[in-house]
Every structure is written in structure tokens, then in C-alpha cells.
Amino acid sequence: MNRRTFLRSAGVGATALVAGCTTEQVDGGDGGGNDSGTTADGTGTTTGSTDADGETLTVATYSSFVDAPSSSPGPWLKEQFDAEFDATLEWQTPENGLNYFIERQLQGIEPGADVYVGLDTNMLIRLDEKLTDPLFASVGSGALSRRGEVKESLEFDPQGRAVPYDTGYISLVYDENAVTAPETFDGLLKPEFEGDLLTQNPTSSATGRAFLLHTVAAKGEDGYLDYWRRLQDNGVRVLGTWEDSYAAYSNGEAPMVVSYSTDQVFANAEGEDMSEHQIRFLNDQGYANPEGMARFETSENVDLANRFMDFVLRPEVQAEIAVRNVQFPATTTAELPEEFAKYAHEPPEPVTFTYEELKGNLSEWTDAWAKQFASK
CATH class of the missing domain: 3.40.190.10 (Periplasmic binding protein-like II)
Structure with missing residues (x-):
């Protein structure tokens, strides 16, 4: 992990998968490339237009989370969120993933995003080794109404910044x-x-x-x-x-x-x-390779960012992300479709190392x- 989508492997003649569920989202990279191209400042193509009458929430993630409308969670999440919250969710897919925001902070430049989706333990360790000031804010226990529904075994950030939203095994x-x-x-x-x-x-x-x-x-x-x-x-x-x-x-x-x-x-x-x-x-x-989301420390859209993360933790949204991202929900309340649950196998005992x-x-x-x- 980092989402996996189908592709036909050239010369193989059998279905292969692009791994991305965990750490670097595209196996071996950090956020992968962006098939839609990148903007001049390297942020990647953004998806979604600004609503002049409502708020805009900029969410950064890895490109495969949004670039395949038929299977990626991103387009579905945007449609649902925009309709319910009278706001515009704008996706941002930096070519260098989290490293893009680490470099901006080292240069004293604002991140230009409100939320990051796709963090894991290794990425948190990397940013903590490189940065002295916090890139992400700690999410207080009262900030999200559904925070307690996240499986305790998937929690991977001792500082409470990253909120798990799915996992692979x-x-x-x-x-x-x-x-x-x-x-x-x-x-x-x-x-x-x-x-x-x-x-x-x-x-x-x-x-x-x-x-x-x-x-x-x-x-x-x-x-x-x-x-x-x-x-x-x-x-x-x-x-x-x-x-x-x-x-x-x-x-x-x-x-x-x-x-x-x-x-x-x-x-x-x-x-x-x-x-x-x-x-x-x-x-x-x-x-286990859980993925998490976090709010940027400098975001001015704190309330909307929190509402977005709470939205992602809803049972029906957790199930939809799991099916589209071909992962498992992070919460105890999601109900997976019967066919998906039949073929998606969870281990008798999940194993993972903690941040520490x-x-x-x-x-x-x-x-x-x-x-x-x-x-x-």
C-alpha cells in the first residue's frame, strides 16, 4: 500500500495488480506519479473546481486514490462530500507524495492543503526525522465523533495525528x-x-x-x-x-x-x-499496513477538515473505500458486501510494529x- 488496480501485464497474459496500499502507495515510490500530469509547482493535477459560495477543502493523496473513476475511492468521496456539506473537495496529488510537503516546510512554504490521505508508520517516522516543527496537527479525542470506532490494533501514531481509515495484510x-x-x-x-x-x-x-x-x-x-x-x-x-x-x-x-x-x-x-x-x-x-489521514497543522479549515475525516469513518463510507481500494475498513462498524467479504481474507492474528x-x-x-x- 499504498490502492491496487487491475492492469494487463504486458507479455504476461494474466491479470496483475499494481500494489499501493501501504507505505508508498505505488510499490517502491512515494505517492507515485500522476498520469494526468503535474502543475508547474509540482503539486500534481487537482480535481474539483472551487465553489465561490461555499468552502473549499484541499485534500492531498497519492494519484491512484483518485485517478480511476470506476474503481478509485476519490471521485466517489468527492461527489458524496460535496453534495452533503455544500463544499468543494479538491484533490491534490503531488508527484513526490509526502516528500513534497516535507520539502515545502523545510523551505518555509505553506503546504497549500488541509488534509493528507495515505500516511503510514514509515512515512511518519521519515517526516519526524526531517522536520522539527509539526507538519500535521494532533486530532483531539473530541474532534471526531467516530474516532472511537477505529480498531485499536490499527492505531499507529503515538502523537494522535494520523487517523487510520483502511488496512491491508x-x-x-x-x-x-x-x-x-x-x-x-x-x-x-x-x-x-x-x-x-x-x-x-x-x-x-x-x-x-x-x-x-x-x-x-x-x-x-x-x-x-x-x-x-x-x-x-x-x-x-x-x-x-x-x-x-x-x-x-x-x-x-x-x-x-x-x-x-x-x-x-x-x-x-x-x-x-x-x-x-x-x-x-x-x-x-x-x-498489517494501515493507512491514515491527518490534518495539516497550518490548515485554516479545521472544522471542515474534521468533518471530512469523520465522514470517512462512517460505516457506509468505510465499506465503499474498502471495496474500491481493495483493502479492509479501519473501523469496527463497517459492513462489507457479502461477495467482497467472501474473497478478502483477514489473518487470525494481525502483526505489525509500532511507531516506537x-x-x-x-x-x-x-x-x-x-x-x-x-x-x-
């Missing part, structure tokens, strides 16, 4: 015609699975980073590198991005790939053979992994 996707995926991390090390696993580089991929963090959680800070050495000895293939690894999987180059537990939602929609899209949660766990656990450690863990992998 990293899992194995496997072809049961070729292999029965192991049930544990240790099972992946068995000789019978030699060369069977495709994953992604954690230094350039959100899904790869999540899988690496799950191995740290499973094997400990002192044991994860040894585990990866044994994975290497058993022929794991690490490709640059999620797109690369899923294309290789679709081509039959290996029967297992690190991907998302919503994979069957896409397979069902495209009429794919479900036996080629089985889900396995190693150790009965899935690494990742700060100061994430770079060290990934750098150590990269050094070991490069040495072989």
Missing part, C-alpha cells in the same frame, strides 16, 4: 496445482520448497518491506538475518518491486509469491482460476538485510 499467494504452501515460516525452509518463493526487495518495495518486518517479528532482531540466509540457501528469488514478482508468478516462474490477502477479490472479478490464487498466512499471521519499535530500527534492519543479500 501481507500474505503468501500460491498455486495449489503446483504446491501446498507451508503453514509456518520454518516450513519455507524445507527442501521441498526450494526455488518456490518470489518476494520483493524491502529497500524498494512496500510489500517486500512488510514481509521483511514480519520475519523480524517472527524470528527476532537477532535471528531474522540468519533466517534470510537460510531462505537464500533454499532459492528464494527477490525481485525489485511487487509488480515484478507478481508478473513472474503469473508467468509460472514460481508457485508462491508474497502479495496481499485480498488477491482473490481480483481473481474473482476477472474470472480467474481460484486454485491459482490461494492465500496462506504464515504462522496464522498477516503483517520502528523508529531508529527500520533503516538498520533493512540496511543489514541489503548488506547480507549483496554479499552472497
